[in-house]
Each structure stands twice: as C-alpha cells, then as structure tokens.
Amino acid sequence: MSQTTQSPADAPSDEAVAKERGARAALWRKGLQQGLAFGTLVVLLLFFSIASNNFFTWSNISGILLATAVIGILALGTTFVITTGGIDLSIGTGMTLAAVMTGIVAVNLGLPLIFGVLAGIATGALMGLINGINVAYLKLPPFIATLAMMMVAQGLALVISGVRPIYFSGVPGFKDIALGTLIPSLPNAVLIMFILAAVAYFLLSKTVFGRYTVAIGSNEEATRLSGVNTNRWLVTIYTVAGVFTGIAGVVLAARLDSAQPQLGVGYELQAIAAVIIGGTSLLGGRGSIVGTLIGALIMSVLINGLRIMSIQTEWQNVVVGVVIAIAVFADSLRNRRGL
Amino acid sequence: MTAALLEVEGISKSFPGVRALHEVQFSLHSGEVLVLVGENGAGKSTLMKILSGIYQRDTGSIRVDGQEVEIPGPAAAQALGISIIHQEMNLMPDLSVAQNIYIGREPRKGPFLDERGLNRKAQQLLDDLGIKLDAKQRVGDLTVAKQQMVEIAKALSFDARVLIMDEPTSALTDTEVETLIGLIESLKAKGTGIVYISHRMEELKRLADRVTVLRDGEYIGTLERDEIDVPTIIEMMVGRHLDEGARPKASEHLRDEVVLRVTGLSTRQLLRDVSFELHRGEILGFAGLMGAGRTETARAIIGADPRSAGTIEVNGKQVSIKQPADAVRHGIGYLSEDRKRLGLMLEQSVTFNTALASMGTFTGPLGVVQQGKARTTAERYVKDLRTRTPSTEQVVKLLSGGNQQKVVIAKWLARDCDILIFDEPTRGIDVGAKEEIYRLLQKLAAEGKSIIVISSELPEVLRLAHRIVVMANGRVTGTLANEDASQAKIMEFATHLVADEQGAA
Numbered sequence: 086m087s088q089t090t091q092s093p094a095d096a097p098s099d100e101a102v103a104k105e106r107g108a109r110a111a112l113w114r115k116g117l118q119q120g121l122a123f124g125t126l127v128v129l130l131l132f133f134s135i136a137s138n139n140f141f142t143w144s145n146i147s148g149i150l151l152a153t154a155v156i157g158i159l160a161l162g163t164t165f166v167i168t169t170g171g172i173d174l175s176i177g178t179g180m181t182l183a184a185v186m187t188g189i190v191a192v193n194l195g196l197p198l199i200f201g202v203l204a205g206i207a208t209g210a211l212m213g214l215i216n217g218i219n220v221a222y223l224k225l226p227p228f229i230a231t232l233a234m235m236m237v238a239q240g241l242a243l244v245i246s247g248v249r250p251i252y253f254s255g256v257p258g259f260k261d262i263a264l265g266t267l268i269p270s271l272p273n274a275v276l277i278m279f280i281l282a283a284v285a286y287f288l289l290s291k292t293v294f295g296r297y298t299v300a301i302g303s304n305e306e307a308t309r310l311s312g313v314n315t316n317r318w319l320v321t322i323y324t325v326a327g328v329f330t331g332i333a334g335v336v337l338a339a340r341l342d343s344a345q346p347q348l349g350v351g352y353e354l355q356a357i358a359a360v361i362i363g364g365t366s367l368l369g370g371r372g373s374i375v376g377t378l379i380g381a382l383i384m385s386v387l388i389n390g391l392r393i394m395s396i397q398t399e400w401q402n403v404v405v406g407v408v409i410a411i412a413v414f415a416d417s418l419r420n421r422r423g424l
Numbered sequence: 425m426t427a428a429l430l431e432v433e434g435i436s437k438s439f440p441g442v443r444a445l446h447e448v449q450f451s452l453h454s455g456e457v458l459v460l461v462g463e464n465g466a467g468k469s470t471l472m473k474i475l476s477g478i479y480q481r482d483t484g485s486i487r488v489d490g491q492e493v494e495i496p497g498p499a500a501a502q503a504l505g506i507s508i509i510h511q512e513m514n515l516m517p518d519l520s521v522a523q524n525i526y527i528g529r530e531p532r533k534g535p536f537l538d539e540r541g542l543n544r545k546a547q548q549l550l551d552d553l554g555i556k557l558d559a560k561q562r563v564g565d566l567t568v569a570k571q572q573m574v575e576i577a578k579a580l581s582f583d584a585r586v587l588i589m590d591e592p593t594s595a596l597t598d599t600e601v602e603t604l605i606g607l608i609e610s611l612k613a614k615g616t617g618i619v620y621i622s623h624r625m626e627e628l629k630r631l632a633d634r635v636t637v638l639r640d641g642e643y644i645g646t647l648e649r650d651e652i653d654v655p656t657i658i659e660m661m662v663g664r665h666l667d668e669g670a671r672p673k674a675s676e677h678l679r680d681e682v683v684l685r686v687t688g689l690s691t692r693q694l695l696r697d698v699s700f701e702l703h704r705g706e707i708l709g710f711a712g713l714m715g716a717g718r719t720e721t722a723r724a725i726i727g728a729d730p731r732s733a734g735t736i737e738v739n740g741k742q743v744s745i746k747q748p749a750d751a752v753r754h755g756i757g758y759l760s761e762d763r764k765r766l767g768l769m770l771e772q773s774v775t776f777n778t779a780l781a782s783m784g785t786f787t788g789p790l791g792v793v794q795q796g797k798a799r800t801t802a803e804r805y806v807k808d809l810r811t812r813t814p815s816t817e818q819v820v821k822l823l824s825g826g827n828q829q830k831v832v833i834a835k836w837l838a839r840d841c842d843i844l845i846f847d848e849p850t851r852g853i854d855v856g857a858k859e860e861i862y863r864l865l866q867k868l869a870a871e872g873k874s875i876i877v878i879s880s881e882l883p884e885v886l887r888l889a890h891r892i893v894v895m896a897n898g899r900v901t902g903t904l905a906n907e908d909a910s911q912a913k914i915m916e917f918a919t920h921l922v923a924d925e926q927g928a929a
Contacts, residue, residue: 291536296519300527303516310478310514311578312499313528370518 122379133390149389154274155337157381159356161285162329164377170302170369171227175234176330181349182238183208183334188251188344206331213327217320246346263339274336286374302369362412427490429454429617435484444470448643450636452617457631460621462638476508477501507584509575517564522546525578588619625654683874689734694898707869709889710878712918717898718878722845726751726758757836761848767832770821775802781839805834826857845876882911
C-alpha cells in the first residue's frame with residue numbers, strides 16, 4: 086500500500102474524512118434537535134386524534150393554541166437566556182407583576198389602554214434589565230439573581246394590587262388583545278405568539294444580537310477576548326427576555342380580562358421545560374426558536390389530550406414530568422455524540 | 425535606526441501575594457520573529473495578557489512605532505494592530521469557522537447579518553493563508569489541530585502588525601507545524617512582527633531572529649541570531665546547570681517477570697491489535713504523535729473505554745477489566761495528563777487526596793473515616809516522595825504542578841498499585857521540577873513498581889524509559905530498547921516511515 090509516507094497526498098483524504106464526519110455530526114444533531122421534538126408532536130397529535138373524536142376539531146385545536154400562547158411567549162424570551170447558558174426563574178411572577186402594572190395604569194389610574202399595555206411591557210423590560218445587570222456586572226449566578234427577582238416580583242404584585250384581582254371590565258377592547266380575531270377564528274393571542282416567534286427567530290439566527298447570544302453560551306471568555314462587550318450584551322439579552330415576559334403579562338391579563346396577583350408561580354418552569362423539550366441546550370451555545378415553539382405545543386397538546394381522555398390532573402403532571410426527563414436525556418445524548 | 429514596531433520597558437505587575445513581572449523589557453521590529461522563552465511561571469503569559477489588554481500593568485511603558493500607548497482592553501489591542509493567539513483554546517465550539525473568525529466584526533446588511541458575505545470573506549482568508557478548511561464547518565466538529573488553525577486565521581484576520589503566538593504548536597502534528605512555519609515566513613516577508621512563545625527548541629532554532637529569556641518574572645537577557653545556542657538558552661531559563669542524567673539501559677534493568685501482558689488490544693474507534701509486555705521494575709515509554717492512540721491504549725486497558733478485542737494478563741493470569749474500578753483492584757493505576765480535572769480535588773487537602781482512592785483502608789466501624797490514620801499515611805508519602813507542602817492539611821490547589829503530581833502518585837501508591845500508567849507526567853511542570861519527577865519514577869521502578877510513561881516529549885521518553893513502544897494510527901509500529909533508540913528513529917516509527925509489519929505480512 087502507499088501508506089508508507091506522510092506525503093501531502095494523505096492530507097486531502099484526511100480532510101474529506103473530517104469534513105464528512107463533521108457534516109454527519111451536524112446533520113445528526115440538527116436532526117435530533119428538531120426532528121425529535123417535531124416527531125413527538127406529530128405522534129401525540131395522531132395518538133390523541135385516534136384516542137378521542139373530540140380532539141382533532143378546530144375548536145379544540147384553537148383552544149390548545151390559545152392555552153399555548155402565554156407559556157409560548159414566555160418560552161420564546163427565555164430561549165435567549167438559556168442559550169447563553171443562563172436561566173430565568175423570574176418570568177412567571179414577573180409576568181404577573183407586568184399584568185398588575187397594566188391593571189394599575191389602565192384601570193386604577195384610568196389612563197388610555199395603550200399606556201397600560203406599555204406599562205406592562207416596560208415592567209418586564211425593567212425586571213430583565215435588573216436581572217442582566219445582576220448577572221453581568223454583579224456576577225450573581227443567573228439562578229440566584231432571577232430567583233431573587235422571582236420573589237421580589239411576586240411580593241410587589243401582591244402589595245401593589247392589595248392582594249385583590251384587578252378587573253378590566255371597565256376597559257373596552259382590552260380582552261380583544263387576546264381573544265379578538267384579526268384573522269377569522271384565530272385568537273389574537275395566538276397570532277401574537279406566532280409574530281413574536283418570527284421576530285425571535287430572526288433575532289436569534291439573523292442578527293448580531295443572536296450571534297453573540299450563541300457565542301456567549303458557547304464560550305463567554307473567548308467571546309470577551311474577541312473584543313465583544315459581553316456584559317453589555319448579557320444585559321441586553323436579559324432585557325429582551327423581559328420584554329417578552331411583559332408581553333406575556335399583557336396577553337394573560339387580556340385573556341382573563343383581569344390581573345390575578347396570585348397567579349404566576351410555576352409558569353416559569355413550564356416555559357423552561359418547553360425550551361428544553363425544543364432542543365435548546367441547558368449548557369448554552371445551542372438554541373432553537375422553532376424548537377421552543379414545538380416544545381410549548383407539545384406541553385399543551387399533552388395536557389389537553391390527557392384532559393380530553395379524562396385523565397386526572399395529578400397524572401397529567403406525571404406524564405409531563407416524564408416527557409421533560411426524556412427531552413433532557415435526548416439533550417445529553419446529543420452532547421455525547423457531538424462536540 | 426527607525427523606532428521599533430513594539431517596545432516594552434520596565435513592565436511590572438503584581439497580583440495579591442505574587443509578583444508576576446518585575447521590570448521586564450523587550451523590543452520587536454517589523455518582519456522579525458522574537459522567540460520568548462522561560463519556564464512555566466516565568467511571566468510570559470502575564471506579559472502577553474498585558475499586551476492584549478486583559479491585564480493592566482502596574483508600571484512601565486508600551487510603545488508602538490515609538491508612540492506611547494495604553495491598552496485598556498482587547499478591542500484597544502486590536503485597534504493598535506496587536507493580535508494574540510492564546511495558549512488555551514478560545515473558540516466558540518457551537519459557531520462555524522467563519523463565525524468564529526469574524527466574531528465581533530460581522531458583516532451586516534441593514535439590521536441583519538450578511539451570512540453569505542461572512543462565509544465568502546472567511547473562505548477567502550483561509551485560502552489566502554493556505555489553510556485547508558471549510559468556513560462553514562462547525563468548530564466543535566474539528567480536530568484540535570484544525571481548531572488551532574482557526575485561531576491563527578482569526579488572529580491574522582485583524583491585519584495584525586504584531587502577532588503574538590503563545591505555544592501555537594503544542595497540539596499540532598508535524599505536517600501542520602510545517603504549514604504554520606510557512607505561514608510565519610510569509611507574514612515576516614509582509615513586515616509583520618511576531619512574538620513567538622515556545623518550549624520547543626527545534627522550532628526556536630528554525631524560527632528565531634532573536635530570543636528573549638524570562639525567569640521568575642524578570643528579564644534575563646536577549647540573544648541575537650548568531651548567539652542563539654540551545655544549552656545557553658536552557659541555562660538562562662533555569663539559572664542552574666541541568667542534570668542530564670544517564671539514559672537507562674534496557675539490558676541492565678529488564679527482569680524476566682512479566683507483570684502486564686496486553687495482547688491484540690483493539691477498539692472500535694482507533695486501536696488495532698496493540699500488544700506489549702511490561703516487566704517488573706521496568707519503565708516502558710509510549711511515544712507517538714498526537715492521535716496515535718497512546719492515551720486510548722491506556723484508557724482501554726483500565727476499562728475506561730470499551731474494547732472490541734484483546735486480552736490482558738496481570739502477573740500471568742488473564743483478568744477481566746470492564747471498568748476503572750476493576751483495574752484498580754488488579755493494581756493498575758492510571759494518572760491522567762489532566763491532573764487538575766481528572767486527578768485531584770483541588771479544593772481539598774493533601775491528606776484527603778492521598779486517601780481518596782483507598783478509603784476502605786481508612787474507614788473504621790460504622791463507616792467513620794479514621795482521619796488520624798489517613799494523615800499518618802499522607803505524611804509518610806510526603807516524606808517518601810519529598811512533596812514540598814507546609815503540611816498535609818494544605819489545600820492541593822496551592823501546591824506547584826510538580827508537587828501536585830506527587831500527591832497523585834501518593835494516591836495510587838496508597839492504593840497498593842504495582843502498575844502505574846503515567847499520561848504526560850510532566851505536562852505543566854517546570855523544567856527543574858521535571859528532573860525530580862524523573863528521579864522519583866526511577867526510584868519507584870527500582871523498588872519494583874512497573875511503570876508506563878506516555879509522553880509527547882522524546883527527550884523525556886529517552887531519559888526515562890528502558891524500552892520504548894512507538895505507536896502510529898492506533899497500531900504499535902515499533903518497540904525499541906533504549907540503547908537502540910534515538911529521536912530520529914522514534915520519529916521514523918511514529919510517522920510510519922518504516923514498513924508496517926502488518927502491511928508487509
């Protein structure tokens with residue numbers, strides 16, 4: 086054989102092998118990331134359609150989408166944070182605080198509705214900004230920084246509202262934000278979710294903002310050494326996530342036609358679960374907006390389907406828990422194959 | 425004479441409790457390669473971090489083209505045309521080659537990234553540099569050597585006038601080193617000034633226009649091209665004469681008793697029919713290039729990676745080793761090259777680390793750890809191995825590399841391991857302390873331990889091993905007695921120039 090030398094002739098074949106291996110690894114990863122989640126969704130839809138006649142009807146599907154909207158919007162925002170290798174626990178109660186602020190401005194102060202909406206979004210942005218500063222500049226671990234914000238937001242929501250729900254019945258048009266239908270028979274909340282998903286998709290895959298989100302999650306120190314101001318970008322990323330939280334708060338309030346200060350705890354974990362099921366790596370460096378959307382849909386389809394099959398709420402939790410465990414296992418499988 | 429391209433003078437830098445640099449100076453002209461040498465801890469990396477804006481100096485001045493400058497951050501260094509390739513990998517594995525090279529400087533179309541332009545630009549750069557890489561490949565899928573080439577391309581993409589390379593060849597194969605040297609030559613011709621940090625005397629001789637030596641954070645001196653001479657440089661580096669020591673002879677040490685016999689060892693990924701014998705009291709060296717399969721052989725023996733074929737005999741009896749715990753039970757200890765991650769609990773004490781692998785010995789009834797007994801054992805090994813530590817309660821993190829290595833050795837000796845496999849035993853250890861580790865390994869062998877040393881440094885293998893197994897592409901390509909071996913001969917086997925026996929048969 087001509088293997089006796091280390092001549093340059095070896096190099097191209099080496100190259101080709103490495104390239105092919107790289108391409109195959111990438112394909113495998115991509116395939117697993119999106120394919121697994123999407124396949125799961127399709128299987129679930131098929132399964133419930135066969136199991137129950139009431140499942141695959143437009144009214145039920147649109148109900149599922151409506152139920153997905155709030156968690157979905159939260160999950161979209163937090164996908165950015167998780168892609169940096171961080172976590173945001175404050176999105177659940179933060180959303181509640183945003184809803185309450187909307188209520189205070191639009192109902193208690195009686196200002197025009199648009200100010201209420203802006204107040205809600207600004208509240209979310211402000212909380213994100215503070216989270217970002219705590220993480221980037223004060224070097225708090227994201228888990229702790231956002232756990233603190235979670236509790237602060239919960240407390241403030243209760244204090245500001247006086248532990249009473251704020252009803253929007255006197256604000257005409259408010260609930261149309263979620264329940265109106267700009268597109269016939271598609272609730273606006275769902276429309277908002279899809280629009281935000283498109284925005285998030287472009288942000289993550291087509292803009293510098295998204296590039297640095299992935300870079301920071303992949304290797305923050307290397308990104309910093311490349312001359313990127315990582316601290317400022319981290320603050321921006323958390324603030325953008327906060328904006329999504331604020332919008333989720335407004336949509337939730339509109340759907341319930343009220344701001345419920347006691348609500349919110351637990352939403353953050355559902356949103357995080359949706360992100361993970363969608364294939365975004367908890368270790369950072371890999372995020373998928375499409376995946377997050379699918380992940381959020383899987384959660385709602387599961388819960389809705391189980392409910393339609395008259396399975397107890399308690400068992401629904403068990404099933405969702407198992408699904409999350411499987412999703413994280415797939416994530417670790419991907420890490421083992423890849424890198 | 426025109427002003428130097430880069431000139432630093434009187435640079436000092438202290439960290440709490442440590443004086444890293446004291447009055448250091450050097451100058452670099454355009455179109456030349458200045459090789460910066462010094463032991464680990466001599467202050468080279470600190471100096472480079474000051475130049476790239478990561479650290480700020482306490483005193484001293486930096487001049488570019490005769491103009492005094494400040495370098496408050498990485499972006500400022502880039503603006504001055506100073507680019508650095510760091511020793512540790514600084515890439516984002518999840519991004520593509522192109523995305524890594526132009527991170528922070530992405531071409532845009534309005535608010536969006538111009539991905540196509542980015543890829544075109546990066547591919548152009550790679551092609552110009554003669555680096556055979558696809559700009560669209562994900563960096564995490566590349567080999568370490570290819571990643572290093574990405575680092576180099578990235579540094580060069582800044583149109584750097586000063587390029588600092590911190591041990592750029594530590595992970596490269598010979599062919600790739602040649603590519604890199606070719607690159608450096610063409611950069612020199614374009615007038616780029618290059619600061620090249622390296623331990624490899626071969627490269628130093630080939631590349632250096634001048635050599636500046638640092639020791640213990642101080643400037644020792646600069647040799648002009650015609651003064652460059654390896655023994656002189658080494659003496660300047662260590663400040664004392666090196667005890668070269670006689671090379672061991674296989675014929676004198678080889679005893680008949682085979683303690684470890686590996687036959688036909690193969691793995692699915694790399695290894696093919698690896699066979700060798702290890703005798704009592706022998707130091708067996710494993711040489712080969714990166715990726716030849718030396719570490720993989722060790723890992724397959726101790727059961728850290730699955731085997732597809734092959735048998736292992738310990739003291740003449742065939743044993744079944746499915747996981748590292750089985751290997752330990754048969755007295756085989758593996759000392760990883762990555763001590764800090766895989767060998768030690770850095771935050772724990774010397775005693776804790778020494779006792780860790782043999783807790784059974786130090787556990788009384790009810791599972792209570794007998795701290796006193798553990799301490800006595802640790803103290804004994806500190807004395808035997810001459811570990812320099814204020815006490816056995818010292819946290820391992822605060823010991824030097826050489827002394828950390830001794831703690832790892834103590835851990836396996838305490839576990840009664842008679843077969844010790846060392847993977848790069850002196851990586852990250854000062855030149856002076858290396859000699860001490862060598863003598864310790866020889867003492868252990870003389871006392872009847874059997875030792876395998878995997879090393880990428882040929883002088884180290886020749887200094888230590890009675891016999892040398894050379895590997896290439898997952899196969900054993902040759903086994904040499906020390907007295908028959910030379911660096912050239914080992915490299916022949918390692919690069920497969922000698923007719924492959926399996927191929928010939």
